Amino acid sequence: MSTTSPERSEQSTTRSVDPPDAPAMGPPSWWSRLDRPAVRLLGFALALVLALAVGGGVAAVAAPTPAPAPALPPTPAPVQGEAGPGAPTTAGTDVSGLAVAKDGYTLDVLAAPEQADSPGELTFRVLGPTGAPVTAFTPTHDKPLHLIVVGRDQSGFQHLHPVMDANGTWRTTTTFAARDHRVFADFAPDGRSEALTLGRDIAVAGTYRPVPLPPPSTTATTPDGYTVTLTGALVPGTQSPLTLSVSRDGAPVTDLQPYLAAYGHLVALRTGDLAYLHVHPTGSPGDSRTPAGPAIQFLAEVPSAGPYRLYLDFAHQGVVRSAEFTVVAATGPGTPVSAPGGHGDSGAPHGH
């Protein structure tokens, strides 16, 4: 708004050069009689209303005596609430975590660590359709609620399990680095058949250097000597099998411990908007067909081509460890990803 401030613009520009910031309409006779700052504000307001009406589809906004609309092609109805270049084009794919409120539920963060690099309390509630905090949850993967914290640059992944009090307030103590964070709450309220993931940004002040996304790799190592090898490919719009094999000092690990009702827990976040992908293990401990390593099997369905960051948690000898991968989902032949008129991206590593 500052660039349209009457004071600033009148001081820095001459009055003779005066293109009104008005929409496409010829200046009527009363135009020159009006006070110029007022005209600028009016023009800006009209342009804003027009931009909203055209871009956001707010057809119900009635501008007084609207100018004849320019001949614009009709805006196609967005698929799945998202549209535009680079947006998911595959119908029916499970994308979540992009909204702070959905289906009547709201992620209400009450407090977060304010000081970088020192422990603080993160407290929040899930508000239900009536506005009251939800207090009953159906456990998924062994827990009533999973909290994922990650930098918007996809570094600093944390997977936390806060504890809820009787009033529906969740608490955990954690340490945030100085950066912009994304917080995801993954839960299933009682009475709802499917889980819901709500997301919210939390900023912590301080010097911040975003970490570039590591290049794609099929191996990841942990600081204490584990190597995880990834096989499989992400194909947009299909349940893509992924195998993550754990070894330690070169020897396959065959005594993984159950963690969250599985031998591994995998979260995938899309690079660019941090869409949260549900990734399901294909077997569970004790089902007589799922070995305790070295391979952990998952089915992952990504909505679009391009890079993703994968975060695997697994437990061995009493300690939960994490391994991270950058994986690029490529647009393969025969996949339903090519949208008519969409950009024919090959899904190359740096395509987005």
Ligand SMILES: [Cu+2]
């Ligand atoms: Cu969890």
